[in-house]
Amino acid sequence: MSRPYAGGCACGAVRYTCEGEPVAMVDCQCRQCQRQTGGGHGSYLTFAGTPWDVQGTPNTWSVAGDNGTTKNAAFCATCGSPLFITFPDVPGVVAIRAGSLDEPERYQPQLVTWTEAAQPWDHVDPAATKFARMPPTA
Numbered sequence: 001m002s003r004p005y006a007g008g009c010a011c012g013a014v015r016y017t018c019e020g021e022p023v024a025m026v027d028c029q030c031r032q033c034q035r036q037t038g039g040g041h042g043s044y045l046t047f048a049g050t051p052w053d054v055q056g057t058p059n060t061w062s063v064a065g066d067n068g069t070t071k072n073a074a075f076c077a078t079c080g081s082p083l084f085i086t087f088p089d090v091p092g093v094v095a096i097r098a099g100s101l102d103e104p105e106r107y108q109p110q111l112v113t114w115t116e117a118a119q120p121w122d123h124v125d126p127a128a129t130k131f132a133r134m135p136p137t138a
């Protein structure tokens with residue numbers, strides 16, 4: 001087993017640890033990710049069924065995704081850092097935001113979603129697999 005993926009918010013009030021390896025690493029260029037990050041895309045490590053633990057109490061914003069799936073976006077109430085997204089309809093899955101990791105260099109984007117909403121100034125890895133919206137299986 002590799003070492004856990006640990007991270008937290010900018011002020012340190014919320015910390016998390018996630019064991020196992022991500023099943024996908026995704027840059028998402030949708031408008032919602034642009035607004036939540038203040039940048040051109042969100043970057044996520046998606047874990048499925050791996051043990052993970054949160055210390056501290058993040059605030060949560062619930063929103064319906066484009067396909068109707070509810071997403072609970074967790075962020076620190078003090079410093080506002082976006083942390084991770086959970087899906088009440090899909091227990092056990094968590095999408096951790098790459099920039100919140102203690103070792104963000106471990107993030108290696110494989111997929112890019114929502115390229116049709118991409119901003120011309122937002123450049124992503126040319127080698128990553130691109131989808132106009134979401135991958136067909138997601």
Ligand SMILES: [Zn+2]
Nearest residue numbers: 009011076079
């Ligand atoms: Zn914080």
Ligand SMILES: [Zn+2]
Nearest residue numbers: 028029030033
């Ligand atoms: Zn997105």
